[in-house]
Amino acid sequence: MVYSPLQAAAKYFQFYIHAANSKGHGTHSPFVFEFITKVMNDFTKYEDYERVEVIRTRMLADNTELLIQDLGAGSAITSSNRRSVASIAKTTVKPRKFGQLLYRMVKYYQPRTILELGTSLGITTSYLALANPQAKVITIEGASTIAAKARENFAALGLTNVESIIGNFDDILESVLMQNPGIDFVFLDGNHRQEPTERYFRQLLPHVHNDTLLIFDDIHWSKEMDNAWANIVQHEAVTCDIDLFYIGIISFRKEFKEKQRFAIRF
Template identity: 75%
Template structure:
């Protein structure tokens, strides 16, 4: 069950009160300190930001209707199987703040193989691909009409390092991982339910390495997603996790002698 707006606000207040400041002061983990100071707090106005946000602005005014084959937890905004591009851009696309954070992660850590579960209109895919143009970005989308629109958007932005895989993750993810043995960065932003989220994590595990980062979307969206996040960070392979409320990041770095968890204010 998705949290109500009141429940979500209470969750966020609790997070905000207990989270570490976003300056990195007093942070004893070199990796997390570097993430905060070099990635989160990189306030450069990159050219890619304007390109992607111009696309977002265009999509927000697009009244074209698309048929949606929803294979996840659905939309919290509508139960219809038809949605306008503008409503998808408004309700399903990741906000600018987090799209640009993913861009900076790709730019700073230079992952060579990036996987995204949940293309939607391709806004975050574009940020990831532009963050490291030399990377191979594989993005996966279940709704065919949405995938078509995303491909149009990639062409509009002249992005050529994205491969889009269509179909339900449950039947396509194994094949993708079979041909991409090493995943450097993954953004899991589809099927916002506990069991599938934990299953995708388990499927990804054989393909991670010391420097891999997995980013999970909407970790406090529902009780099920909170449980999934809790179970994921407790896994023995995870050495460090960072809770940014709207997204959660896990690392597998061996330099962490003991498991470490951080909650950081965004």
């Protein structure tokens, strides 16, 4: 079950009082200090931000109803299989703060092969693709009607480096990974349940390398996601994790001789 607003607020309060600030003071890990100072605290107003946010504004005003087959944990807002584009944009698309953080991560680390599980309306995908036009961005969406709307948005932005795939992650992830064996950057924002989230993580492991970054969305969205995140960060292949409460970042860098864990306010 998804946490209630009261439960979510209580969890965030506990996180906030124990998490480090976003200045980087006292952070002994060069990788994490660099992430905080060069990525999190990059306050440049990139022109791409406005380009993507124009699309978001358009989606928030679009009352077109879509028939949706939800293959994940569903929406915390509605159980209906008919939803307006505006409702999807309001409740399931990542807020600009996090879309722009992912943009800065891609811009700074320059991954060449990016995988996204859960395209939604393509807002976050667009941030990823614009941050490194030389990168190949593969994005998978289970709902064909939503994927079609995302493709319209990619066309409106003139994106040519996005490969949009429609299908159930369970059915097609393995074949996508076999065709793209070296994955540099992954954003998992699709199936918010414990077993599938952990399974996708295990499927990704043979395809990661020293510099690969995995970003998990909504890691404290529910008890299941709490459990999935706790199990993933304990895996022997994970050398560093950064908990930003709403998203979690995983690194496999071998220069970490001991497992390093960070919770940072953002």
